[in-house]
Amino acid sequence: MEPIRVAHVMGKMVRGGVESVVMNYYRNIDRSKVQFDFFADSDSVDPLPYKEEIESLGGRIYIVPPYQRINKYLPALTKLFKKNGYKIVHSHLNTLSVFPLYAARRAGVPVRIAHNHSTAAKGETKKNIMKYALRPFAKVNATHYAACSRYAGEWLFGKKSMERGEVTIFNNAIDLDKFRFDPAVRDEVRRELGIENKFVVGHVGRFCFQKNHEFLIDIFAEVHKQTPNSVLLLVGGGELLDEVKQKINDLSLGQSVIILQNRSDVNRLYQAMDVFVLPSRYEGLPVVGVEAQAAGLPCVLSDAMTKETKMTDSVVMLNLTDNTKKWAKTITETNELPRSSNISIDGFNIRKQSQELLDCYISIK
Numbered sequence: 001m002e003p004i005r006v007a008h009v010m011g012k013m014v015r016g017g018v019e020s021v022v023m024n025y026y027r028n029i030d031r032s033k034v035q036f037d038f039f040a041d042s043d044s045v046d047p048l049p050y051k052e053e054i055e056s057l058g059g060r061i062y063i064v065p066p067y068q069r070i071n072k073y074l075p076a077l078t079k080l081f082k083k084n085g086y087k088i089v090h091s092h093l094n095t096l097s098v099f100p101l102y103a104a105r106r107a108g109v110p111v112r113i114a115h116n117h118s119t120a121a122k123g124e125t126k127k128n129i130m131k132y133a134l135r136p137f138a139k140v141n142a143t144h145y146a147a148c149s150r151y152a153g154e155w156l157f158g159k160k161s162m163e164r165g166e167v168t169i170f171n172n173a174i175d176l177d178k179f180r181f182d183p184a185v186r187d188e189v190r191r192e193l194g195i196e197n198k199f200v201v202g203h204v205g206r207f208c209f210q211k212n213h214e215f216l217i218d219i220f221a222e223v224h225k226q227t228p229n230s231v232l233l234l235v236g237g238g239e240l241l242d243e244v245k246q247k248i249n250d251l252s253l254g255q256s257v258i259i260l261q262n263r264s265d266v267n268r269l270y271q272a273m274d275v276f277v278l279p280s281r282y283e284g285l286p287v288v289g290v291e292a293q294a295a296g297l298p299c300v301l302s303d304a305m306t307k308e309t310k311m312t313d314s315v316v317m318l319n320l321t322d323n324t325k326k327w328a329k330t331i332t333e334t335n336e337l338p339r340s341s342n343i344s345i346d347g348f349n350i351r352k353q354s355q356e357l358l359d360c361y362i363s364i365k
Contacts, residue, residue: 003035004365007081007109008098009091012066013044015237015262016116016206017287018092021148021172022143023050024287028113028354029173031058034361037084039077039100040231041066067099074103081107087365090146094118095156111364115170116286124209145365148172168360173295173353174289178267181341183234183294189272193258198352199335202297204266205280207238212279212302215320217247217257219279222328224256224296227335235269237261256308264269270295275334278302278321279327285309296343298334300327311345331360343364 013019026036037060040048044063054061061102062080065072081104088111089104091097097114116138120131138156139145145167147153152169160310161167190196205211213234234244234257241261248257248279263269270276276292276299283289283305292299293312301309301318310317314329314337316330347353 002031003031004088004361005035005037005084005086006361007037007039007084007086007089007104009077009089009097010044011038011041011092011093011096012108013038013049014206015045017172019049021117022092023053024174024350025170025354025357026054026057026059029358030077032140032357035053035059037062037086039064039080040057059322067093067096068268070099074099074106076265077103078107081109087111088113088361092114092117093166095138098134098141101202105141111144112142113144113146114138114156115146115148118150119152119284120153120280123281128319144168147284149285149306149308149309154230170319170357171348172290172352173348173350174287174290175350176294176343176345176348178296179291180343181339183341185268186271189268193233193272195231195233195258195272197229198255200233200272200274200278201230201331202233202235202270202292203278204235204276204291205278205286207240207244210235210283211238212281212320213240213244213277214247215255215279215324216277217251217253219246219277219331220257220326221251221253221328222295222324222329224253226328226332230256232257233269234259235261235263235266265282266291267295270297273297274299277327277331278305278362279318280305280319283309285361289315290345290348292364294345294348296340298337300331302332311348312343313342337364 027252030311036056043066066075086109090113091100092115094116101112106211118126145157154162157167185200215258223230276297285306289309298314301317302320
């Protein structure tokens, strides 16, 4: 029997959190029963993330015009959805899912899933206008609703929909064993990076407004005053990279900040860190927060993200209005916390969660 083909609409594909989440599910789902096809906008990064892996696992990739060219985007999607005869289209575009799910509806796709991975915050005026304008239409073309957390589900689909059980939560699950703390790997990576005797403040995330790197650099400048042997390890790429580099130079921190772009071995890099810091302006439920906790890292996170992100006692959540000295003091104090290799994060085991997704697809197709 042929597996169910599910069309996953990714939008502009980068090596970000949403791509990481979908790939984790794809790697671990029973692909003899369900296969994923990926729909990416033509303005995605080049080379396309995960392309070789997706194709090796039996998935197909379709490149379509970006949603900004709506008069070409909708016909392209409608044509492909109809041609391939999908029974399920699963869109990961948050409020923008209204567009691909309209195309799916026109193509006669019976199951149309709107999946929300994010929320909103002040500061992105143009983007927020779009989000709030489209939010009332979140359910219009969808037959099913999904979210990465209760907070994200309530934000897009409403509190009543959550209370009625209309929104399915698919946790940003990971391979917990892959991230488990390993002292030998820690020593190896720290030697590779030349940071054997350093206090390593780590961050994984795209260089974009949401992740708040400007504030992170200010925080680290204060950490560095208190702990001169500290280094900041930044992992990721993005449109604000050059601005962040300029700020690092302006604060004379160039010798104490390491930037590693688009790494495929992030699980190893967590091992080298002493504390993980994520001062995001908004989040749904950040997969990097799950990964860092699985690696046994103390975490200092902004409380602008869902409280569901705190899964272990090693997490401290601070407000973005707290000054850099408070953030820095909290970060340096984590140096006294023991690192554990025996972390259990219930509900975030990808093997169990991928089975739940499989069961969902089979039940609704």
